[in-house]
Amino acid sequence: MTQKRACVFLDRDGVINTGGLINSASDLKLIPGAARAIASLKKAGYLVGICTNQGGLSEDFDGNVVWKQRPLNREKLAEIHAELSRQLGAKAQPDFIKICPHAKKIVCTCRKPKGGMLTEAGKEFDVDMSRSFMVGDMATDVLAGIDAGVAPLFVLSGFEPEQKDKCPAGTLVFPSLKEAAAHIIKTGQGK
Ligand SMILES: [Mg+2]
Numbered sequence: 001m002t003q004k005r006a007c008v009f010l011d012r013d014g015v016i017n018t019g020g021l022i023n024s025a026s027d028l029k030l031i032p033g034a035a036r037a038i039a040s041l042k043k044a045g046y047l048v049g050i051c052t053n054q055g056g057l058s059e060d061f062d063g064n065v066v067w068k069q070r071p072l073n074r075e076k077l078a079e080i081h082a083e084l085s086r087q088l089g090a091k092a093q094p095d096f097i098k099i100c101p102h103a104k105k106i107v108c109t110c111r112k113p114k115g116g117m118l119t120e121a122g123k124e125f126d127v128d129m130s131r132s133f134m135v136g137d138m139a140t141d142v143l144a145g146i147d148a149g150v151a152p153l154f155v156l157s158g159f160e161p162e163q164k165d166k167c168p169a170g171t172l173v174f175p176s177l178k179e180a181a182a183h184i185i186k187t188g189q190g191k
Pocket residue numbers: 011012013014015020136137138158
């Protein structure tokens with residue numbers, strides 16, 4: 001019998017790379033220690049995937065663009081993720097990237113704080129959610145983790161660290177992904 005894998009779901013902006021609203025590959029800059037943290041999680045047996053809201057794509061459920069001034073398109077997003085992959089390097093490649101491409105006015109089940117992206121990836125990759133984690137720099141990431149039934153961790157490396165105060169009481173807080181990953185590895189739930 002094969003055992004289900006544990007997964008570390010990661011928000012992208014403010015966790016792996018600096019800032020937010022990244023609309024071009026040249027804006028992408030890794031947070032110190034992020035690539036090594038991802039590599040160490042993978043080595044410890046975890047699946048590592050990214051779940052990111054990309055409302056800048058402004059799509060409806062059929063992929064039609066519903067906001068003409070949208071700052072992002074699919075081609076630019078592919079360039080950003082190719083650059084992310086290049087900067088992360090061979091040992092820190094994410095196992096998947098899930099996006100919510102929907103315009104803010106579209107009511108979907110994937111945009112965080114809902115857990116839809118995590119739940120979907122969990123099914124796709126046969127994840128044991130009870131041994132899994134979500135790491136984010138916004139309260140909406142923490143809430144998405146709770147919605148999907150994984151343990152949420154908050155990191156202060158985003159551009160709004162005061163978001164910590166919007167998280168449910170008792171949420172574990174770390175300076176950055178480096179320290180959060182060390183905590184996750186210490187639980188020994190990757191294997
Ligand atoms: Mg973020």
